[in-house]
Amino acid sequence: MKEKLLLGLPELASEHGEMVDHMMLTVTYFMAFLGIFWAVFIAYAVVRFHQSKHPKASYKGMTSHWSSHLEIGVIITECILLLGFAFPLWGTRVEDDRYPTGEDVVRVRAVGQKFEWTFHYPGADGEFGRVDPFLISAQNQLGLDPDDPNGHDDIQSKFDMYLPVGKNVVVDVTSKDVIHGLHLLPLRMQQDAMPGSSSHIWFRPTKVSPEDGWDILCAQLCGPGHANMAAKLYVTPEEDFNAWLESSAPKAPAAPAGDVGASASTPGS
Numbered sequence: 081m082k083e084k085l086l087l088g089l090p091e092l093a094s095e096h097g098e099m100v101d102h103m104m105l106t107v108t109y110f111m112a113f114l115g116i117f118w119a120v121f122i123a124y125a126v127v128r129f130h131q132s133k134h135p136k137a138s139y140k141g142m143t144s145h146w147s148s149h150l151e152i153g154v155i156i157t158e159c160i161l162l163l164g165f166a167f168p169l170w171g172t173r174v175e176d177d178r179y180p181t182g183e184d185v186v187r188v189r190a191v192g193q194k195f196e197w198t199f200h201y202p203g204a205d206g207e208f209g210r211v212d213p214f215l216i217s218a219q220n221q222l223g224l225d226p227d228d229p230n231g232h233d234d235i236q237s238k239f240d241m242y243l244p245v246g247k248n249v250v251v252d253v254t255s256k257d258v259i260h261g262l263h264l265l266p267l268r269m270q271q272d273a274m275p276g277s278s279s280h281i282w283f284r285p286t287k288v289s290p291e292d293g294w295d296i297l298c299a300q301l302c303g304p305g306h307a308n309m310a311a312k313l314y315v316t317p318e319e320d321f322n323a324w325l326e327s328s329a330p331k332a333p334a335a336p337a338g339d340v341g342a343s344a345s346t347p348g349s
């Protein structure tokens with residue numbers, strides 16, 4: 081699309097992203113128009129009301145109301161952008177009653193910590209194991225409860241997020257320490273990771289990622305390692321995603337306490 085090239089928008093790979101881009105373009109062009117308009121107006125005013133033509137200042141000022149009308153017009157346009165486009169669009173992504181549900185939905189937890197992302201998948205049973213911050217240790221980085229059988233097949237992937245193309249995805253975003261921000265740029269999705277709470281986002285990827293994946297960034301300045309808090313997003317065909325899930329599943333059926341959730345995908349973690 082020509083207009084996108086003009087602003088150099090990054091690659092788009094989600095269903096709703098077209099609306100986000102449309103809104104960004106509308107706002108950008110509207111602001112560009114306002115910027116140019118006011119610059120021209122100031123230049124005009126400098127010439128028109130120069131001291132050489134008006135040696136004595138007028139304290140009465142303007143008597144017409146066209147500038148007030150213009151200001152009101154700008155306010156109305158901004159309200160339409162915010163209330164008519166921005167809020168409803170964001171609402172479709174974050175409101176609880178609009179979330180896709182059912183067996184077909186891919187669920188992931190994205191857990192931020194200084195300075196890395198861990199992605200938690202529910203495994204073959206489709207249920208996340210219970211997590212408890214008090215159980216977090218070097219061996220059990222998500223704090224999975226070893227007594228909860230739902231967690232025995234859970235998958236942890238450090239730095240790599242895998243998603244299938246064309247499926248609805250719900251991501252629960254949370255943090256273990258400070259505020260981070262999960263930024264999935266090609267999906268036009270961003271959510272803050274708050275310690276002690278879980279925020280959700282949902283989307284449907286429409287494009288397979290390049291072989292080396294897309295970059296996942298941290299969108300909140302979270303400390304000295306912030307710039308290195310990078311991870312990779314791989315959107316693959318469903319078969320490849322399922323194959324990855326299978327290959328990453330924990331090998332031992334019932335791991336002893338402390339080792340629960342450790343998986344083939346997180347060597348050395």
Ligand SMILES: [Cu+2]
Nearest residue numbers: 260298302309
């Ligand atoms: Cu961060």
